[in-house]
Amino acid sequence: MRSWKAARPTNVLGAASWGSLALAALCSAVAAYQLGSQPAHFASASVVPLALEAERASEAIVPVPVETLPILVTASPEPVSYAPVKVRVYSEGQLRRGETLALALDRQDVAPQLVHEIATSLRPVFDFRYARAGDHYRLAQDELGRIAEFDYVRSEFERYALRREGEKLVAERYEPAVHVERARLAGVVTKSLYDAIQGLGESGDLAHDFAEIFAWDVDFSRSVHPGDEFHILYERRYLRSDEGRERYVGAGRILAARYASASAEHSAIYYELGEGRGGYYRPDGSAVERKFLQAPLTYRRISSTFSTGRLHPVLGRRRPHLGIDYAAPTGTQVWSVGDGRVVFRGWLGGLGKTVKIRHENGFESWYGHLSRYPSLALGQKVRQKQVIGYVGSTGLSTGPHLHFVLKKSGRHVNPSQLHAAPAAPIPRRQMQQFAAARDQLLQALEPRALRVVTNEAL
Numbered sequence: 001m002r003s004w005k006a007a008r009p010t011n012v013l014g015a016a017s018w019g020s021l022a023l024a025a026l027c028s029a030v031a032a033y034q035l036g037s038q039p040a041h042f043a044s045a046s047v048v049p050l051a052l053e054a055e056r057a058s059e060a061i062v063p064v065p066v067e068t069l070p071i072l073v074t075a076s077p078e079p080v081s082y083a084p085v086k087v088r089v090y091s092e093g094q095l096r097r098g099e100t101l102a103l104a105l106d107r108q109d110v111a112p113q114l115v116h117e118i119a120t121s122l123r124p125v126f127d128f129r130y131a132r133a134g135d136h137y138r139l140a141q142d143e144l145g146r147i148a149e150f151d152y153v154r155s156e157f158e159r160y161a162l163r164r165e166g167e168k169l170v171a172e173r174y175e176p177a178v179h180v181e182r183a184r185l186a187g188v189v190t191k192s193l194y195d196a197i198q199g200l201g202e203s204g205d206l207a208h209d210f211a212e213i214f215a216w217d218v219d220f221s222r223s224v225h226p227g228d229e230f231h232i233l234y235e236r237r238y239l240r241s242d243e244g245r246e247r248y249v250g251a252g253r254i255l256a257a258r259y260a261s262a263s264a265e266h267s268a269i270y271y272e273l274g275e276g277r278g279g280y281y282r283p284d285g286s287a288v289e290r291k292f293l294q295a296p297l298t299y300r301r302i303s304s305t306f307s308t309g310r311l312h313p314v315l316g317r318r319r320p321h322l323g324i325d326y327a328a329p330t331g332t333q334v335w336s337v338g339d340g341r342v343v344f345r346g347w348l349g350g351l352g353k354t355v356k357i358r359h360e361n362g363f364e365s366w367y368g369h370l371s372r373y374p375s376l377a378l379g380q381k382v383r384q385k386q387v388i389g390y391v392g393s394t395g396l397s398t399g400p401h402l403h404f405v406l407k408k409s410g411r412h413v414n415p416s417q418l419h420a421a422p423a424a425p426i427p428r429r430q431m432q433q434f435a436a437a438r439d440q441l442l443q444a445l446e447p448r449a450l451r452v453v454t455n456e457a458l
């Protein structure tokens, strides 16, 4: 099986374990296939973990543009030679949880004015408000106590530096050479989508991205069943070492995806309408996204549905429940179901801590029993899926859950019966271009030729 030789070691799995894991992935994929109920149209070859061979195989089928990002240096003038700086002090460390660079350097007795100088000088390439726990820093001071060099490493893809050149500090940004290839991954769900994708050797991130694409159509915490089938065409990113060796460093963007269950089938293609204006579309050009999310959180179960008359658990009398109760642990993020503005944030009787968002077309969504909220100002704009609160049990509540209400023109509507208007489709004038891109991506997602090849391998 030529395909397995193409597999490269990943930094996640480590070179030594890769082979055995790949083998395990194959076994579990085959097992998964045999255990799962088999949709009639499903070719047996699709369960082979294609990603592991697709790096080579896909070249034969789709023209694969290989993008190599060069090392980029910004805000840096022509190199000039300066007298070497004598370094006196090094301060090195990692930002702890909740810590700013100022606090971290203060912990190492670095003067506040130096911290200020670092932040100001680096601002053209990096804003320290985006610093996060785990970021690594290294400061070198010269004999006069001035900054000689400062290095700030966020990941193997992101590094910033300050260099002293005479009286000036020069800010630089380094990006390593990343090599992107396309690959396919396909399989059958046995337990969950996450298990299936991880079983094929990919990360939970890819499973998460896949679930996000179809979040408007498929509720992956409830309606995923053994036997459901998934296909993913995505980018695999490789980092090139100085010796020219390449190492897999993780999945990039999903380019095309398909999810098929016994009851429904969903396909999506990534398409850019313009520079930086990419999104996922169905093959007919309609947007995958809708104006409202299926649910405002990741929940454990629906503890109470929308009804016009039920026995209230706390008040003990019959009362309509004009919303949906989602049971979830305290502190679970609650998202705005759509773009809108904050129109209320505070205590609202039995609903306890509540946030209300006003949307387009007379819609308003309410989120009750929250434990707390992020800083939200009245009138503030929020985007779809922005965190607007955290699950709690404030007000008349028997346990942590979210009480979610949707109103249209002041009247309660049943959120689960609402088929929210979809986001804008591909404009007609771009339809022809879209169709060409779509056909190429869908062909790459499930090429017939490859099924025959892998059939032989099985």
Ligand SMILES: [Zn+2]
Residues within 6 Å of the ligand: 304, 321, 323, 324, 325, 402, 403, 404
């Ligand atoms: Zn409720």
